[in-house]
Amino acid sequence: MNLRRFFRLPYVLIVLAILGPAFLLPQVMRSNRQPTPPPAAPPAAAPFVSYIAGTGTVESSSVNLNISAPVSGIVTQMSVQAGQHVRRGQLLFRLDSREAGAELLRRRAAVEVSRSAVAAAEANALEAQDQFQRVRDIGDTRVVSVEERRHRELTALAADKRLESARADLRAAEENARAQAITVSRLDVVAPIDAEVLQVNVREGELASTLAGVRVPVVLGNTERLHVRVEIDENIAWRFVFSMCVWSLCWSARPRLRAVPPNVSTPACCR
Incomplete structure (x- = not known):
């Protein structure tokens, strides 16, 4: 009987050597894990019971105008810079x-x-x-x-x-x-409307090209009134109604927007 117990003892030690780390390793990893810091700001939440959400892009009311050169040429004079307001007919840039x-x-x-x-x-x-x-x-x-x-x-x-x-x-x-x-x-490219210069992509001495895929020299837009283009998931697009009010949760300056086409009267909540 003692001899039989003697031969069983190594098997017990082997089993303990295998199972011991398997139980202790998760405990050690949990003890070394750093606590998750709280978020810097609470996530945005809609203040409505019923709503749909979409991803919006702020655009100028005139739609961004890509002012291209009539022909490819060297820019000899750039008369505007980004953020500048221009009047209709004002010189933007001049080609050679x-x-x-x-x-x-x-x-x-x-x-x-x-x-x-x-x-x-x-x-x-x-x-x-x-x-x-x-x-x-x-x-x-x-x-x-x-x-x-x-x-x-x-x-x-x-x-x-x-x-x-x-x-x-x-x-x-x-x-x-x-x-x-x-x-x-x-060769003197002027502004077609009263607008703000949103982008200036060429400098004096550079080539203004008319090839497709090349960035246009100047981008204009009317920023006095902005439009928001919203992309709504197709699975919930059927719930969208043109006469509903639209809110932006991240635009604090003007949080209330409108989604009203010309043939629909403005709802009272958006006036």
């Missing part, structure tokens, strides 16, 4: 206009050339008309032959046609110069 300006000068010079051509054509037409009038009323063929009279008449008609062509060339040159002047003016 040296090449376009040189082309404008060339086309204006072409206008002057066309005007000189018109003046010369007018003088030739007057001279040809005068030569024709001198022989038109002379009936005596011994003084002026029929061929001479016909020649002067055709010369006067040709001079008139050349004058019309010169005037048409002048109008075309003026339109070309006017179109180039518009191209030069487009």
Whole structure:
């Protein structure tokens, strides 16, 4: 009997060696665990019995306007900075206009050339008309032959046609110069509305590109009145009613908002 107990003792010790740490390890870990600190601020809670929630984004009432450059070019002047209020028509930034300006000068010079051509054509037409009038009323063929009279008449008609062509060339040159002047003016990008500059993404000397995916040079928005775009989960979207009041739990300056379309009267709680 004593021998049998002697052989059973190691098995008991082995079992205790395995099970002992399994029971003691959780106790040690719980004793070393740091207590969870209290939250710095209580979580937001809706002060209503019945409500739906959504994630909101504050936007300008005009929707953010991405002011792009009409053509890709180097910014030579940036006239605004973020946070600045601008008026409609105020200069935002200017692109390099040296090449376009040189082309404008060339086309204006072409206008002057066309005007000189018109003046010369007018003088030739007057001279040809005068030569024709001198022989038109002379009936005596011994003084002026029929061929001479016909020649002067055709010369006067040709001079008139050349004058019309010169005037048409002048109008075309003026339109070309006017179109180039518009191209030069487009390089001065101005504000389309009264707004606030929300972003300025380029600086003087940098390239303002028109490629897709590139950040626009300037972003404008009317911040006098803000709009909040709310995304509501599709599982509870059916509970949303346009005439209900909307509250923002994190915007302390103006906590009460409205979700009222133009064809729905404003509820009394939101007035």
